[in-house]
Amino acid sequence: MPRITGVTTKQAGPLLRTVYWFARRRYGAVPEPVTVVAHHRKLLIANGRHELAVERASQALPANVRELAVYRVAQQLACSWCVDFGTMLQRHGGLDIDRLKEIDNYAESDAYSAGERLAIAYADAMTTNPVSVTDKQVAELKDAFGEKGVIELTYQVGLENMRARMNSAMGITDQGFTSGDACRIPTP
Structure with missing residues (x-):
């Protein structure tokens, strides 16, 4: 409640x-x-x-990269509403939600591409307090996604930090958009 x-x-x-x-x-x-x-x-x-x-x-990044980074922020900040809603959005976007089970092991998991790993690590670095982003991370992201991609990723991760923190502060928890691996809300 x-x-x-x-x-x-x-x-x-x-x-x-x-x-x-x-x-x-x-x-x-x-x-x-x-x-x-x-x-x-x-x-x-x-x-x-x-x-x-x-x-x-948000057109510069591939959807899977953007959505994984946003999901990671929600998970790291323990915003159950954001995790619930983000999983539904990924499912409706045709993305593989089964691999979200391996996100804690993203650095070693074969479920993630090199670009996805970079984006998830960047989301982690932006979400820590204090922020721990390095020049090397930004350079690698720039090589992978270009300057527009880095700006978009940074904006999306920052925005999800705001959403997750607001929802947590307001006591808003998961709403039932997903249940385990299956989405309860049908694709609109």
Whole structure:
């Protein structure tokens, strides 16, 4: 149960009902973080615009690299909601979610490519406190994905750090988008 109860559909005005309809249509359910942020209309709108803009702009990296790095942040910060939702997004994106079981052993696992290993290690380095990113890491990522790829990866990992920390602070936990290896929410 979140520390601030989300706004229900019954309590929602016309704009919020539209947001909820869009979310249900896209994800099969309204994400609980949306219902909590709905208490602050201007931040809800700003967040929605930002998330859509970031999604549209993120074209430099292969989806598997981006999603694995984002997932790793969620896992490292123990945001069960983000892990749950991220697994669903990967499944719906046609990515192999079975290999997520091996992410703690990514450096040695054959389930991950060299580029994926670099991105996961970078996500780890960006998520530590203090941040432990090295010049060598950035140079290797630049060789693998180019400057735009490094910027996109950095932005996505930073954004997931914010999401995971907000959800954890608000007490938002997994919502049931996944159950074990199988997604309970059908592909929209």
